[in-house]
Amino acid sequence: MTTPISIVTLGVENLERSRAFYEQGLGWSATPDSSDEIVFFDLPGAKLALYAYDDLAEETGLPSTRGLGFGGITLAQNYRTKAEVDQMMETARAAGALILTPPVDRHWGGYSGYFADPDGYPWEIAWGPSFVYNDDGTLRLTE
Amino acid sequence: MTTPISIVTLGVENLERSRAFYEQGLGWSATPDSSDEIVFFDLPGAKLALYAYDDLAEETGLPSTRGLGFGGITLAQNYRTKAEVDQMMETARAAGALILTPPVDRHWGGYSGYFADPDGYPWEIAWGPSFVYNDDGTLRLTE
Numbered sequence: 488m489t490t491p492i493s494i495v496t497l498g499v500e501n502l503e504r505s506r507a508f509y510e511q512g513l514g515w516s517a518t519p520d521s522s523d524e525i526v527f528f529d530l531p532g533a534k535l536a537l538y539a540y541d542d543l544a545e546e547t548g549l550p551s552t553r554g555l556g557f558g559g560i561t562l563a564q565n566y567r568t569k570a571e572v573d574q575m576m577e578t579a580r581a582a583g584a585l586i587l588t589p590p591v592d593r594h595w596g597g598y599s600g601y602f603a604d605p606d607g608y609p610w611e612i613a614w615g616p617s618f619v620y621n622d623d624g625t626l627r628l629t630e
Numbered sequence: 631m632t633t634p635i636s637i638v639t640l641g642v643e644n645l646e647r648s649r650a651f652y653e654q655g656l657g658w659s660a661t662p663d664s665s666d667e668i669v670f671f672d673l674p675g676a677k678l679a680l681y682a683y684d685d686l687a688e689e690t691g692l693p694s695t696r697g698l699g700f701g702g703i704t705l706a707q708n709y710r711t712k713a714e715v716d717q718m719m720e721t722a723r724a725a726g727a728l729i730l731t732p733p734v735d736r737h738w739g740g741y742s743g744y745f746a747d748p749d750g751y752p753w754e755i756a757w758g759p760s761f762v763y764n765d766d767g768t769l770r771l772t773e
Binding site: 488489490491492493494495496497498514515516518527528529530531532533534535540543544546547548549550551552553555556557558559560561562563564565566575587588601603606607608609611613623624625626628 | 631632633634635636637638639640641657658659661670671672673674675676677678683686687689690691692693694695696698699700701702703704705706707708709718730731744746749750751752754756766767768769771
């Protein structure tokens with residue numbers, strides 16, 4: 488079995504602002520050991536972490552491209568119905584997210600939209616006709 | 631329960647090159663329905679997908695920053711021992727990955743290094759003294 492992606496860390500400009508977006512805006516729960524240095528959200532499967540952009544860039548040793556546009560990675564959440572996709576996009580909009588693309592039918596047969604979090608990280612909110620889920624909501628790609 | 635991150639998609643310059651890196655280089659298995667348009671790796675929890683950078687940027691509607699540096703997101707794999715971290719970093723190096731930081735002791739008590747995949751996406755390979763795992767290797771952050 489391949490080792491999972493255990494944590495996806497977003498480098499953020501303002502930790503409080505981003506924490507409030509995910510916590511109050513989207514309704515996710517930060518873990519009790521979250522601090523003013525790092526915030527964890529205990530999602531099933533890969534965890535989400537928030538950490539200061541400059542510190543994260545320094546840790547990787549790569550030059551900053553903050554604020555310049557698409558960083559090359561999208562994060563997807565898959566839902567069981569088109570209506571749930573619409574609802575999640577509306578929750579994000581109400582939380583102050585920029586709607587990059589309202590949900591539309593996709594050429595691969597699915598239905599998805601994109602919103603950007605406070606730092607511009609793109610989340611795809613998707614439904615697909617052939618997606619199969621485990622009990623914890625994670626995808627089952629193969630049997 | 632919060633909806634998981636179902637898929638992490640990397641926008642890549644050369645799909646064949648990236649597929650070969652993860653498949654032959656790191657030894658991960660692409661799913662049978664992977665194509666010359668999109669490649670999926672069926673990791674426990676969040677799946678990894680590879681997709682053409684320009685198409686992914688267009689889908690998000692965000693301007694390209696390809697090749698400019700750190701896109702703001704790191705992906706972590708957590709291992710059970712320091713020796714496994716060293717071994718995985720060596721596997722990545724042998725696969726042609728750029729070693730951004732060799733594994734070092736971190737101020738939070740862990741031990742980790744970073745490598746960059748063929749498009750420069752930074753993977754943190756980490757061990758931590760307090761990490762607890764589920765049977766499928768995903769992290770257990772809270773009880």
